Amino acid sequence: MSETALFIKGVDKFYGPIDHGVHAVKQLNMDVKKGEIIALLGSSGCGKTSTLRMIAGFEAVSRGTISMKGREVQTFAPVKRNVAMAFEGYSLYPPLTVRENIAFALKASRLSQSVVDEKVANIAKLLEIEDIMGRYPSSISGGQQQRASLGRALIRDADLHLLDEPMGQLEPQLRALLRGRIKHFIKERGLTAILVTHDQTEANALADRIAVMEGGVLQQFDTPQMIKERPANLFTGTFVGEPPMNVFSAGISGTSDTVSFGLNEGVKLDYKASDFSHAVRAELMKRSKVVLGIRPYAVRRSEGGVGAKVAVNQWLGDQTHIAADFAGGTMVLVEHDRTNLTIGETVAIRLDPSSLHVFDGDNGRAISHGQELA
Amino acid sequence: METTSTLEKTLRLIALTLVVIFFMFPIFWIFLMSFQTNETILAIPPSIIFTPTLSNYAALITGKLTTAAGTLDIAFMRNLGNSIFLSVTSVALALVLGVPAAYAFARHKFKGSEDIAFTLLSFRFAPPLLVLLPLTQYFQWLGLSDTYFGLIWVYQLICLPLILWIVRGYFEDISADVEYAYRIAGHSWFATFRKIALPLAGPGIAAAGLLAFIFAWNNFVFALVLASADKQPVTVGALAFVTSSGIQYGQIASAIVLSVTPTLALALYAQRYLVEGLSLGAVKG
Ligand SMILES: Nc1ncnc2c1ncn2[C@@H]1O[C@H](COP(=O)(O)OP(=O)(O)OP(=O)(O)O)[C@@H](O)[C@H]1O
Ligand SMILES: [Mg+2]
Numbered sequence: 001m002s003e004t005a006l007f008i009k010g011v012d013k014f015y016g017p018i019d020h021g022v023h024a025v026k027q028l029n030m031d032v033k034k035g036e037i038i039a040l041l042g043s044s045g046c047g048k049t050s051t052l053r054m055i056a057g058f059e060a061v062s063r064g065t066i067s068m069k070g071r072e073v074q075t076f077a078p079v080k081r082n083v084a085m086a087f088e089g090y091s092l093y094p095p096l097t098v099r100e101n102i103a104f105a106l107k108a109s110r111l112s113q114s115v116v117d118e119k120v121a122n123i124a125k126l127l128e129i130e131d132i133m134g135r136y137p138s139s140i141s142g143g144q145q146q147r148a149s150l151g152r153a154l155i156r157d158a159d160l161h162l163l164d165e166p167m168g169q170l171e172p173q174l175r176a177l178l179r180g181r182i183k184h185f186i187k188e189r190g191l192t193a194i195l196v197t198h199d200q201t202e203a204n205a206l207a208d209r210i211a212v213m214e215g216g217v218l219q220q221f222d223t224p225q226m227i228k229e230r231p232a233n234l235f236t237g238t239f240v241g242e243p244p245m246n247v248f249s250a251g252i253s254g255t256s257d258t259v260s261f262g263l264n265e266g267v268k269l270d271y272k273a274s275d276f277s278h279a280v281r282a283e284l285m286k287r288s289k290v291v292l293g294i295r296p297y298a299v300r301r302s303e304g305g306v307g308a309k310v311a312v313n314q315w316l317g318d319q320t321h322i323a324a325d326f327a328g329g330t331m332v333l334v335e336h337d338r339t340n341l342t343i344g345e346t347v348a349i350r351l352d353p354s355s356l357h358v359f360d361g362d363n364g365r366a367i368s369h370g371q372e373l374a
Numbered sequence: 375m376e377t378t379s380t381l382e383k384t385l386r387l388i389a390l391t392l393v394v395i396f397f398m399f400p401i402f403w404i405f406l407m408s409f410q411t412n413e414t415i416l417a418i419p420p421s422i423i424f425t426p427t428l429s430n431y432a433a434l435i436t437g438k439l440t441t442a443a444g445t446l447d448i449a450f451m452r453n454l455g456n457s458i459f460l461s462v463t464s465v466a467l468a469l470v471l472g473v474p475a476a477y478a479f480a481r482h483k484f485k486g487s488e489d490i491a492f493t494l495l496s497f498r499f500a501p502p503l504l505v506l507l508p509l510t511q512y513f514q515w516l517g518l519s520d521t522y523f524g525l526i527w528v529y530q531l532i533c534l535p536l537i538l539w540i541v542r543g544y545f546e547d548i549s550a551d552v553e554y555a556y557r558i559a560g561h562s563w564f565a566t567f568r569k570i571a572l573p574l575a576g577p578g579i580a581a582a583g584l585l586a587f588i589f590a591w592n593n594f595v596f597a598l599v600l601a602s603a604d605k606q607p608v609t610v611g612a613l614a615f616v617t618s619s620g621i622q623y624g625q626i627a628s629a630i631v632l633s634v635t636p637t638l639a640l641a642l643y644a645q646r647y648l649v650e651g652l653s654l655g656a657v658k659g
Contacts, residue, residue, distance in 0.1 A: 108560030
């Protein structure tokens with residue numbers, strides 16, 4: 001078991017008076033191992049930046065503890081935490097050039113000038129900003145400022161690197177290029193990083209584990225694969241994955257041989273009891289209302305399926321996205337061939353039981369993923 | 375670039391000229407007056423053709439005022455020295471006290487901080503005459519009346535609120551994250567204040583200091599009541615030109631020219647800081 005770099009326990013963040021102000025982060029528990037890359041994923045305003053700022057020491061922790069290297073640090077000044085951060089708003093120091101801004105971060109480390117120069121040159125090359133090193137922050141583009149700010153964080157030899165949307169301003173090609181380089185840079189040096197991102201591809205590509213947040217609450221904290229295959233609740237299920245998971249609320253009934261889901265507009269999905277394990281069936285039968293989820297690429301068209309009326313048929317160059325009216329909602333299908341369906345045409349679709357995610361109708365918690373219990 | 379028609383340009387030029395004449399004419403006239411004797415000044419009709427004389431300046435500098443009734447001693451040069459000393463030390467003290475306070479008010483909002491800041495500003499609202507009488511009494515008890523120390527103290531009523539409020543605005547305009555970025559790289563908050571906040575707010579601090587200097591320089595009432603002749607600034611000292619045998623316009627004019635020069639020179643020198651200070655908003659982010 002490797003060493004824990006960061007341990008967050010029961011942390012609450014209130015802006016304003018405790019229990020009365022804005023409750024930005026709620027009872028957060030999280031552990032990050034040394035050398036891990038964590039992606040913090042969630043919609044705007046869900047508390048990602050607040051979390052990073054508490055770890056860095058710019059915002060007071062309202063409740064709970066934050067430990068690094070086994071010491072509680074939540075009351076420490078930022079200077080004592082040995083954390084590096086790339087800010088959401090870049091926050092470069094205007095009177096200094098990009099080079100000076102990046103080198104500035106090393107000032108307190110008292111390295112020799114030649115070492116500093118070499119490190120700065122490496123970072124500049126890594127982030128493709130060699131040509132703007134002599135320019136001032138006010139005279140470079142947003143994406144360039146963002147990379148300068150990222151460079152200022154990465155150059156430091158800190159115990160923890162906090163990167164708040166470090167590549168949000170970059171075009172996809174550059175982002176893809178830097179993603180690979182940054183991952184290599186972090187892993188090679190054994191650094192520990194938490195990065196905030198809105199880009200799921202980035203989270204999947206970079207992170208060892210993803211923390212999904214919503215409304216200040218950590219929804220799920222797991223590997224990209226687990227998050228995709230076994231979403232803990234309806235939020236994670238629909239938030240992660242492109243295009244998003246199809247969800248339909250359903251009533252549930254069954255006999256000893258069958259399991260039936262009754263969707264809106266009288267749509268009925270009948271399965272054999274053996275399509276689900278005993279345990280899953282037992283859990284399902286305890287409820288009368290559930291939410292069914294299925295990933296768009298898992299939806300199949302097949303003879304004898306349930307009818308759905310095609311509303312959209314888009315070829316995206318490498319896959320076809322089909323949206324069809326289904327049970328009072330929309331069912332999205334992804335197919336890898338170029339499909340040509342007529343709008344208004346009825347297709348038969350089949351939801352394979354092994355691809356079904358079933359969530360509790362009341363609290364949204366996952367009940368089962370295919371054959372297995374959640 | 376916007377395109378302006380010739381007509382618009384002409385109108386703009388005329389308007390600007392009018393404004394400049396309106397503001398500059400009194401200064402220009404006083405400048406002319408300072409080189410004339412009382413006779414040519416009071417001649418009717420007034421004329422701008424005259425033989426310039428340096429007698430007014432000579433009188434001020436030597437401290438000998440010749441009037442119809444004889445020669446008077448005036449302490450103008452001493453007054454000028456007092457003005458410079460009082461304004462410079464008052465502003466310096468106000469900067470030393472006010473800039474850190476402004477930083478604290480800008481960065482650390484606590485319960486009641488807004489009220490305290492506002493109370494400090496409200497010192498500027500009260501007419502000085504209102505506080506003058508009790509102040510005179512306190513100062514007599516404390517032995518502070520007619521001392522430079524006491525005057526500088528009272529001048530803080532003028533300078534401190536100005537500096538506090540203006541500089542606070544500049545500090546608030548600096549993104550706190552720029553400072554955090556420095557702190558997280560291993561620096562104390564004090565180092566951050568010195569190395570990041572102060573330089574970034576520099577133009578604003580210069581502007582506020584200049585403004586406070588002008589206000590201190592122009593103060594009249596406090597110095598009139600709280601200081602005796604040898605500690606009075608020029609604003610009060612100029613009263614000496616209203617003599618029993620008439621008003622010495624020529625000397626008043628040259629006194630004004632001499633006393634306006636330092637502030638004017640300072641304002642011209644600091645102009646670029648003022649402009650820079652106003653465009654500091656670009657730092658926000
Ligand atoms: N200084 C503050 N004072 C009051 N409320 C704040 C403050 N900073 C953030 N909040 C609130 O706290 C919540 C979480 O904000 P936070 O900045 O952590 O979101 P985020 O997840 O980083 O969002 P984004 O993706 O848009 O950057 C939001 O509701 C926000 O309005
Ligand atoms: Mg944020």
